[in-house]
Amino acid sequence: MPIEIPDVVIDRLPLYYRLLTRLEAEGRGVISSHELGGELGVTPAQIRKDLSYFGRFGKQGRGYSVQRLAQELRLILGLNRRWRVVVVGIGRLGRAISSYPGFEGQGFDIVGRYDANPAVAGTSIDGQEIRDARHLEADLSAAPADIGIVAVPAEYAQDVVDTLVRGGVRAILNYTPARVQVTANVELKHINPVVFLQSMTYHLKLTARSRA
């Protein structure tokens, strides 16, 4: 049984992975925890500690093999397979998400797009049909998905999440400002731009010049 890794560590791994795949593409062989930390704004000690959860990579004073570390992170993060994603809510935001160019190359296949608006359901986006949201649960029974992205108006978020979970989806990315509930066996992340802005204003406030 794997040991419990803190979520803050898990959340940093995709950033390590992203940097390492870039270095790999650039042909870099070895990288130090110092340089990794510098690129990512994390201390070298933190890098070593984070990676130590997953076994021994690299040798003291020799740095990490970029290729081996990237490959290990690919396995750790489950990126050596493809994941099926459905997007629910094809308004402005859902359209932007559906068209995001970064998913496919990273193993995330958008296999379904749903909207409850009768004027939207039945139309298509990027050549893919937008299905009526009424079909979501039945569709998931017929062809399961791993991840649901929720971009509906906030008041419908919980209903959609419940439907996704009933349909067997085990990870939800919630783009709505709604606070939704899931059972403990379902992964839930929120993307709320206000939360990002608020952690930046802490720093802005410290350096703010007074304005006349």
Next chain:
Amino acid sequence: MPIEIPDVVIDRLPLYYRLLTRLEAEGRGVISSHELGGELGVTPAQIRKDLSYFGRFGKQGRGYSVQRLAQELRLILGLNRRWRVVVVGIGRLGRAISSYPGFEGQGFDIVGRYDANPAVAGTSIDGQEIRDARHLEADLSAAPADIGIVAVPAEYAQDVVDTLVRGGVRAILNYTPARVQVTANVELKHINPVVFLQSMTYHLKLTARSRA
């Protein structure tokens, strides 16, 4: 001079704040670190440690005053004032961001919307003019902004960020998959859905049923 607070702590404060304002609206007087932690998926010890950076809130065994803690976090995060935000790139994503209902109530005023596409510049969204991106730097000189949200195609991201920084913007929220560079005095956050999905697949992989 303030002591250095780890970024992971700063990043959690908006989540505390969000929960506390909800509890405040519900009329709750006091909350324990245990209950705060339960709501947020953080240990009570972590809550106490995070808040201890900012002075002494609450008394051992008595819990925190919801109202006082919310008010302190408002001051710590700089949310007791209004912040001027410009959005650059009014495609699908930029439109969704511009219309996000959560900004204004939290003190973030979108004061400018910019796009380089001549077919988009000069049109309006939600009754607000979309300005030609060529005017961005001059507009910022005339009327500074605090925060820039970047939702342009990835290949233009660095140019837009440079223009924002030249115009005096000190915090950038980058919605593009591009890795952009800023000087140390500028705050930079990325919203990249792939990074969120990748930290969820770590958990999914651990519980994945094998599929025939």
